[in-house]
Amino acid sequence: MTILEDELIELRREIHRNPELAGEERETAGLVAEQLRAAGLEVTTGVGGHGVLAVLDGSGDGPTVMYRADMDAVDVRYNSLSFPRSGRVFDESFASRVPDVAHLCGHDLHTAIGVGVARTLARDSEGVRGRLVFVFQPAEEPLQGARAMLQTGLAQRLAPRESYALHCAPFPAGTITVSPGYGLPGVDNIRIVLPGGDDAAVASVASAVEGIDSAGFPQSVADYRARFHALLDPEIAATRQESVSLAQWTERTPDGQPAAGIMLKVWPQERFPELRTRIERLAARAGGHVEYPYDDPFPAMVNSVELSTAAGLHLSTALGPESVLWGRASWPYNCEDFALFLREAPGAMLYLGVADTEAGMNGAPHTLDFAADERAIGHGVRAMTGLLTHRLTAGPEGDGPTPPVTGAGG
Numbered sequence: 001m002t003i004l005e006d007e008l009i010e011l012r013r014e015i016h017r018n019p020e021l022a023g024e025e026r027e028t029a030g031l032v033a034e035q036l037r038a039a040g041l042e043v044t045t046g047v048g049g050h051g052v053l054a055v056l057d058g059s060g061d062g063p064t065v066m067y068r069a070d071m072d073a074v075d076v077r078y079n080s081l082s083f084p085r086s087g088r089v090f091d092e093s094f095a096s097r098v099p100d101v102a103h104l105c106g107h108d109l110h111t112a113i114g115v116g117v118a119r120t121l122a123r124d125s126e127g128v129r130g131r132l133v134f135v136f137q138p139a140e141e142p143l144q145g146a147r148a149m150l151q152t153g154l155a156q157r158l159a160p161r162e163s164y165a166l167h168c169a170p171f172p173a174g175t176i177t178v179s180p181g182y183g184l185p186g187v188d189n190i191r192i193v194l195p196g197g198d199d200a201a202v203a204s205v206a207s208a209v210e211g212i213d214s215a216g217f218p219q220s221v222a223d224y225r226a227r228f229h230a231l232l233d234p235e236i237a238a239t240r241q242e243s244v245s246l247a248q249w250t251e252r253t254p255d256g257q258p259a260a261g262i263m264l265k266v267w268p269q270e271r272f273p274e275l276r277t278r279i280e281r282l283a284a285r286a287g288g289h290v291e292y293p294y295d296d297p298f299p300a301m302v303n304s305v306e307l308s309t310a311a312g313l314h315l316s317t318a319l320g321p322e323s324v325l326w327g328r329a330s331w332p333y334n335c336e337d338f339a340l341f342l343r344e345a346p347g348a349m350l351y352l353g354v355a356d357t358e359a360g361m362n363g364a365p366h367t368l369d370f371a372a373d374e375r376a377i378g379h380g381v382r383a384m385t386g387l388l389t390h391r392l393t394a395g396p397e398g399d400g401p402t403p404p405v406t407g408a409g410g
């Protein structure tokens with residue numbers, strides 16, 4: 001392992017020990033800014049909350065490419081999957097010191113990798129043609145931080161041509177997965193209000209919503225991992241081109257009316273209008289009506305077909321074809337506000353494999369047992385350093401070819 005990799009693992013552990021919830025990423029942002037300034041980047045802090053923006057100008061002309069990492073931790077009480085725990089602990093020497101707050105989604109690794117990519121490229125800016133923009137985003141978990149950062153006008157000001165990010169996934173460490181044209185679902189929040197209705201009426205309308213095709217949530221870590229791996233299997237993935245996952249609960253409106261709360265995660269997002277209409281009809285039939293507490297649905301995260309394919313082919317050449325996996329469907333259960341960056345500048349979120357099943361590290365984000373093989377940090381830095389350097393010298397449309405049909409191992 002190189003000195004840089006050792007330092008990045010140290011940085012990851014420091015952040016892991018002191019996890020900060022969405023909107024509170026002060027210390028994490030401070031560590032990021034300090035390292036990036038020391039590496040010679042032009043750093044702005046306090047961008048849309050605790051966001052950090054760092055610009056690296058290369059030695060020659062070229063496009064602007066953006067790389068985004070997220071920094072916030074998970075509220076374990078409300079935002080984790082409560083599958084039975086294995087009881088194994090992998091972070092004994094650097095476990096979270098904050099009760100009920102932990103990096104269960106791997107954002108500590110994402111942040112360390114982003115710092116590593118920026119430091120590596122700053123050291124070798126002779127090889128950089130054009131401009132790299134590094135975005136360290138707060139508040140991803142509540143899907144607020146990307147919007148807050150973009151509202152500062154950064155995309156207009158910097159005009160990136162492409163944007164990239166990584167997310168930890170339960171694939172083997174040493175692999176990286178591209179999923180051209182796929183991504184993560186959009187989310188819609190719907191409230192069915194039944195004025196004067198009783199609990200039984202609310203329960204009945206809520207159960208009618210279940211009739212909307214729902215993928216059903218994974219029931220165990222093994223199930224979760226198996227479903228993730230199914231994205232790589234062309235035959236299974238072909239049967240999962242659309243998905244709706246559904247959560248529902250009973251609640252009261254602010255003025256005390258009985259209501260059913262519904263959360264729909266939907267792929268592709270073009271299905272939102274149809275699903276809203278179906279639920280509006282259901283509500284009307286039950287004598288109620290529908291409200292949309294957040295107005296429009298939050299968009300799906302859609303990877304560019306061309307740029308994801310180009311990324312996969314480049315990484316196959318750079319790292320070896322065995323280390324690149326091809327995802328052929330979208331994961332139905334988690335949303336991602338990198339969606340908003342991709343709408344400003346097309347690109348890709350890649351899945352970084354962090355699992356080591358022999359050691360018992362499941363690599364499955366949001367499980368109480370989430371553990372990651374730290375060797376994935378160096379791997380992620382090598383992959384993204386090479387990819388970003390390559391994109392600055394590549395044409396704007398990707399390299400054009402279609403993804404290979406085989407190579408879906410793992």
Ligand SMILES: [Zn+2]
Pocket residue numbers: 105106107140167365
């Ligand atoms: Zn995440």
